[in-house]
Amino acid sequence: MMKTKIYELVGMDACRMQTTYCGIKVNMEFKNGNHLNGKKAVLITSNPFVQDAIENDPRFGETFRLSKVYDNGSGSSEGQKEKEDEKRPATLRGKGRKKKTQAELDKEKASSGSKEDKYTEVAEVGTVNDAIDYFTSLGEVVEDESQIRELMDKHLVRFPNMQ
Template sequence: MIKVYEAIRMNSSRLITSYLGVKVELNFKNGNLLRGVNANLVTSDRFVQDAIENDSRFGVTIRLKSSYPESSDEKESIAKEKEKARRQSRSSSTREQRQAAKEEVNSVEEVKSINDVISYFTSLGETVEDEAQIEELKAKYKVKFPNLK
């Protein structure tokens, strides 16, 4: 069970209580006295809940604001949703990386003349007959020649 406690008329508070010989530190936060909001402490730890409820300040400066049932079904569904979101983000980023790799144009800097271009495409098993065919081959192999003059 998740319980929300509030420290009455406090912005924040750090209280220490002793329960069954164990010191328990209680940190109440997020209060705003100007707006009438008390500091809160949310816990699902049964020991801490017992320590608060058996403290002499409970009902005076500390009170139970609300409690929520903590079902195992909710925990499982939240865990499944997180796993599903993680898988989707991983697969979409992998898909984006593959797409970027496909669109990426390789730069061949050692090619400096038209004869080097012809040699490059010949080494790939292509025959080059004119300049229009060179442009087609550049698009086909996704290459550019930045040093070509």
């Protein structure tokens, strides 16, 4: 059962660190933080070796800590999904927003006349971190900012309020 873990950096907007685990150097890059707006820099990984390296680093719990865990397995129960939903920011909890399945998106894509008509605007997403949370809630693994545009096209969404 693979899990995606999000680690947050304490007190900095971005940072690159390195740790050695089992004799292997592991690079850690925390980014997308904004101290003035209260956004912490994050590192997202689904690699179990990297997760072990981070959690066994002596700075774990002080300089950086585990923020969220998402189960990528298909066997997660409805109760688990509700718990994960409670951990998400209130703006992304799905108030009035129905998650569409890939089949529904494909059907809309086929029936839509122009490319512009098929995109859904998600006003709740205002920052890169919100976009990462949004796509993670859809079961996607977002490793860096460059994937956001691809995922927006894949899921046919736009974020009009994203800064």
